[in-house]
Amino acid sequence: MVKTNKTENTGALKSFLSFRMMDELFAIDVLKVIEILELSKITKVPRSPEFLLGIVNLRGNVLPVIDARIKFGMPRKEATIDSCIIVMNIEIDNELVTLGALVDSVSEVLEIQSEMIQKSPSMGSRYNSAFIEGLVKINEDFVMILNIGKAFSQEEAGLLSLVTESQEETQVQSI
């Protein structure tokens, strides 16, 4: 674990879990994360939207898993040894929903002072700004902090604002 912020503790520290997809770094509020699972056998639900990977057995309960890549409008990729499922609680329409999201790899827990977080520039961004709570620069890397309630709720459009053809299909199915 890399301590990234050893400067004076002026603002409140918040912890974020960062993960990687397509060489981009994303982060989500660690308090929303319940656990991280290794990729296990996923049972596909026939006739479901493409971004829904299926369901897994989470100690006797059923956990729906979203393919974060497809949800974010990225190309599908075969799972690797680094692939894992982030189990999180998100609130959709005042209802607490437990979801899993398959990501390429989980990196680390970042402690970030709240004033370090910059508002994301809405113009010229590749990503749909509604899903991004802010940006933070760590070791020359930009980390996008996600608003997971919006990013993973199924009603919303994909994260990528540039709509590709394959993504259009995903969206149609997700409605």
Next chain:
Amino acid sequence: MENLISVFVSEANELLEDLEKALLQLEKDKQNKVGISEVFRIMHSLKGAANMFGFEAINQLTHDLETIYQAIRDNGVNLNQEIFNVTLKCLDHLKDLLNNRVIQDGSLQKTHDELLADIHRLSNHIKSAQVETVTTGLTNGGSYASYYILFKPNPKVLLNGTNTLYLVDELLSLGQGVSLPHFSESIAWSQLEADHSYTDFEVILYTDKSEQDILEVFMFVEAESVIEIAKLSDSNLLGEQKKVEHLKSAHQFKKVGKEHILSTLSAAESKTVAVTTDLQRTKSAANVRVSSERLDELMNLVSELVTTQASLSMLAERGTSPELTAVAETVEKITRRLRDNAFTMSLVPVENLVVRFQRLVRDLSKDLGKEIEFKAEGTETEIDKSIIEKLVDPLMHLIRNGLDHGIESPNERLKKGKPSKGTILFKSYYSGANVIIEVKDDGAGINVEKVRAKAISKGLISPDVELSEKEITNLIFLPGFSTSDKITGVSGRGVGMDVVRRNIADIRGDVEVFSKIGEGSTFVITLPLTLSIIDGLLVKVGNADYIIPLSLIRKCYEVSTNELASAYNHWITLDGDRTPYFYLRNRFKVKTEAPQHSQAIQIFSHWGNICLIVDRIVGDYQAVLKPLGRPYREQEEFSGATILGDGTVALVIDPIKLIGKLSREDGDKLGVSKN
């Protein structure tokens, strides 16, 4: 304290439910002493508890009401319709008060004051009536009391042809009574005469007759016999069978005496009270109140145990140790019993529902100016608590519809040659793994032509389709359908039947309507016994496991996969019948190699028998149903998932929903949308 208050509120709600039940019973039979005492008792407990928890308004109201019912119970004051209506109004008000410990709302305060005024008026009325009875004293205008009657006939009474036993019988017929015969004190054992009477009688009689009336019984023997009549008490001393028996056995053939009777029976009264409270205490110990969260937790644990047990059984089968197999079998047996036990815990009789409906029918029929009787059969049938809760709204809707649209006004009914009083019958019973609830009215029935015309005008069906009567009547479940021409406050807002159907579908139930014009309609609701476990058939499609509920499977057939490929328009012939089928491998986009033979699972559905074709049947399986989670909310064709013994997840198919969806995708060749 907050915690205690919430316990009080939940208990109070139960008490109010009981009270409502008792009151509605009482309305049918206003003289029913047991009913009156029950009402009194409930009010009394409510008052005590409300006082303790600072529900001042409830305390006030119940205190005054209680006084009225005490007068009714003890002093024979007549329970009239007015008292009754006020009590019911109070009941509704009490429900509101439970949610408002301190009255803040102005309108609530107003109702409260009005009701208090009503009660005071009634109780003053009763008091003045009581004063009257006291002043009219001896004639005792119809109010009940316990009397002591000593009858010492003249020994020669038999010689006149009088039978003393007949006299005593006549006396007892005046009310509720007990006779205590004894040998007369004047008996001279040395010189007994065979035709003389040596038996005297002491009679305790509880009656509304006056002393004069009692004396009349002895009209012909009065002159030569000793007759003593005395009023013992205004209350019924014979209320407790036990103490009367005690009195009888303790004083066989000896004179008891008025004072002794009075003291024994009154003393015994307090003793029996103590006994009954003891009984009540044991009763409450036999029932333990458990919060529904704990019950849900238990069910979850049991479900997990069932799953784990399945893995254990699988391991035991694979292993070679006979001891392990034996243990696994025992665990399986125990698990099964534990599961059954836990499930019965969450079952509640549908009676809980019925009380609400009784009240609804009573109030609404008065508002609508109709005479309607509500009957309930099979109310002991038990269903899962969570199902019952979700049934209230749809059933309420069906009953309201029956009241409003179904049953005609008394005049109209008489014209049609029906009794002026309409009936709504609520009936529930078990049928296999299902519970059936029927709501039947003997009203006008559904006008098929009207429904059809309406459906066409609303664009729900096209004018040229041929539909059977049953199909047409079931059109009323389509969204946006409401046949009543005028909109009343009770029903007819056009959000009716489709909501009913959806609510029932949410608890894996189904609703159908059968109707005959002029004779009435019957709504039949089919429900699963429990929501969380189903008996299913485990099947394979490709590499994936699926569960199909056994209750919907009619028969299974083996078919050759080639035959399916060459079958025309997805119909195959099974047992000589042409049956439509859906080939799940294609539908689920399975890419693996198809087996040579497939299994056709024939499903019961309202569209006839339809087959789902799967690769292989594994066997039957007790599936603990787990929800798929919100992302899959729209996928109704899967009612959930279950964890198999090896930890993999199998989807539970809802065959009816699946068939409906698939058929619609094919351009609706089965015509499912029409239904």
